[in-house]
Amino acid sequence: MTASRTIKIVAALIRDDAGRVLLVRKRGTSAFMQPGGKLDAGEDDIAALSREISEELGCLVVPASVRPLEAFDAVAANEPGFRVAASLYHVDVMGAIAPSREIDEAIWIDPASPPDIHLAPLTRDHVLPLAVQG
Ligand SMILES: Nc1nc2c([nH]c(=O)n2[C@@H]2O[C@H](COP(=O)(O)OP(=O)(O)OP(=O)(O)O)[C@@H](O)[C@H]2O)c(=O)[nH]1
Numbered sequence: 319m320t321a322s323r324t325i326k327i328v329a330a331l332i333r334d335d336a337g338r339v340l341l342v343r344k345r346g347t348s349a350f351m352q353p354g355g356k357l358d359a360g361e362d363d364i365a366a367l368s369r370e371i372s373e374e375l376g377c378l379v380v381p382a383s384v385r386p387l388e389a390f391d392a393v394a395a396n397e398p399g400f401r402v403a404a405s406l407y408h409v410d411v412m413g414a415i416a417p418s419r420e421i422d423e424a425i426w427i428d429p430a431s432p433p434d435i436h437l438a439p440l441t442r443d444h445v446l447p448l449a450v451q452g
Pocket of ligand 1: 439
């Protein structure tokens with residue numbers, strides 16, 4: 319697998335008081351996944367996370383809450399033949415969560431018993447198991 323077929327992304331693990339995990343389904347796609355996305359040119363991870371969360375969810379990242387968790391490699395959900403190299407961050411948000419037009423659905427799920435929905439491999443194989451542990 320060459321680097322050219324790997325998409326570097328930042329991904330957010332956002333939890334509510336009950337420990338549920340926020341997932342999004344991007345416009346016109348079927349897989350639920352972590353909020354986040356690709357880095358723009360010149361952006362660092364935190365700037366990209368803040369921008370993506372604002373663009374997707376209409377809310378703000380609480381700067382002091384941002385904590386790097388792990389880096390994961392997974393099959394890309396929507397790009398056949400590609401993988402994602404994801405840096406996962408714990409993030410708290412402030413303000414109402416108001417999904418934008420680029421998000422078809424935003425849902426909270428219990429990581430210990432996910433519903434029977436299409437989950438992106440990164441979410442299914444890495445993020446939810448990590449969330450169950452802690
Ligand atoms: N945010 C996010 N993206 C993921 C996850 N898993 C996964 O395969 N991806 C893929 O990583 C890429 C993220 O890119 P993005 O959200 O910035 O870009 P996009 O394809 O929506 O739009 P764009 O190409 O116009 O910027 C998409 O191909 C997405 O399907 C995940 O858990 N979270």
